[in-house]
Amino acid sequence: MLEKLMRKKNTVADSVVSDRLESLKSRNIPAHVAIIMDGNGRWAKQRNLPRIAGHHEGMKTVRKITRIASNLGVKVLTLYAFSTENWKRPKLEIDFLMKLPGEFLSTYLPELIEQNVKVEMIGNFDMLPDHTKRAIRKAMDETESNTGMTLNFAMNYGSRLELVETTKKIAALVADGSLKIEEIDESLFATHLMTAHLPEPDLLIRTSGEVRLSNFMLWQLAYAEFSFLDVLWPDFDEKCLLDAIEEFQLRKRRFGSV
Numbered sequence: 387m388l389e390k391l392m393r394k395k396n397t398v399a400d401s402v403v404s405d406r407l408e409s410l411k412s413r414n415i416p417a418h419v420a421i422i423m424d425g426n427g428r429w430a431k432q433r434n435l436p437r438i439a440g441h442h443e444g445m446k447t448v449r450k451i452t453r454i455a456s457n458l459g460v461k462v463l464t465l466y467a468f469s470t471e472n473w474k475r476p477k478l479e480i481d482f483l484m485k486l487p488g489e490f491l492s493t494y495l496p497e498l499i500e501q502n503v504k505v506e507m508i509g510n511f512d513m514l515p516d517h518t519k520r521a522i523r524k525a526m527d528e529t530e531s532n533t534g535m536t537l538n539f540a541m542n543y544g545s546r547l548e549l550v551e552t553t554k555k556i557a558a559l560v561a562d563g564s565l566k567i568e569e570i571d572e573s574l575f576a577t578h579l580m581t582a583h584l585p586e587p588d589l590l591i592r593t594s595g596e597v598r599l600s601n602f603m604l605w606q607l608a609y610a611e612f613s614f615l616d617v618l619w620p621d622f623d624e625k626c627l628l629d630a631i632e633e634f635q636l637r638k639r640r641f642g643s644v
């Protein structure tokens with residue numbers, strides 16, 4: 387009896403969420419959603435589990451949120467998976483984290499291809515371990531012609547480093563005469579960023595209650611709406627995403643009446 391009731395409750399809950407998804411789709415869906423996926427270590431600590439258990443659970447949330455965002459019509463989903471600062475973590479944790487792209491892709495790449503998702507990456511690719519690079523390169527190659535949502539992983543990414551590298555590239559163009567100083571403006575600068583081919587994020591979500599950008603897309607987020615949520619990333623679910631997007635739509639609606 388209880389099991390039957392639980393099944394019915396889940397069916398009702400699922401249909402409520404999917405009805406909500408349909409109604410949200412009729413309004414202003416953010417074209418580019420960026421997420422700082424925080425709280426994995428704390429999630430594990432609350433359960434007396436090792437930190438890597440939180441990272442592994444967080445990977446399942448990546449799969450879930452990718453599907454929902456794609457179904458909603460989000461054009462680009464950027465996920466902050468590993469920052470340049472993360473190299474300071476214990477070697478054991480880094481070794482585990484560097485295996486996650488391969489594990490995620492070997493498990494879910496067929497599903498991503500079925501959803502017409504295009505896998506991309508921003509960050510400093512060369513410093514990653516060879517096995518990590520191989521896995522990501524394979525996924526990018528196998529999804530290159532897909533036309534659905536772009537799933538963009540920020541891997542070994544640091545915004546200040548990106549801005550310094552971009553400045554150096556532009557300075558070199560001026561030095562060799564390819565570019566005049568007076569031609570440098572915001573638009574020109576943006577064409578040399580790692581995200582030049584992407585629309586700027588409309589909505590930034592950060593989980594775990596931390597209210598910081600942590601050196602993430604500092605240029606690109608200049609005009610984004612920010613949603614700082616207390617939920618830990620492994621517990622972030624469809625309702626959390628729909629709530630954040632609904633809040634985004636309400637803000638944009640007020641902005642429209644200015």
Ligand SMILES: Cc1cc(N2CCCCCC2)n2ncc(-c3ccc(F)cc3)c2n1
Binds near residue numbers: 426441525541619
């Ligand atoms: C380093 C790292 C950590 C990582 N976590 C799981 C999500 C929470 C945040 C930290 C741990 N995830 N989750 C998926 C990837 C990934 C990266 C590139 C790619 F092409 C495919 C998947 C990943 N990479």
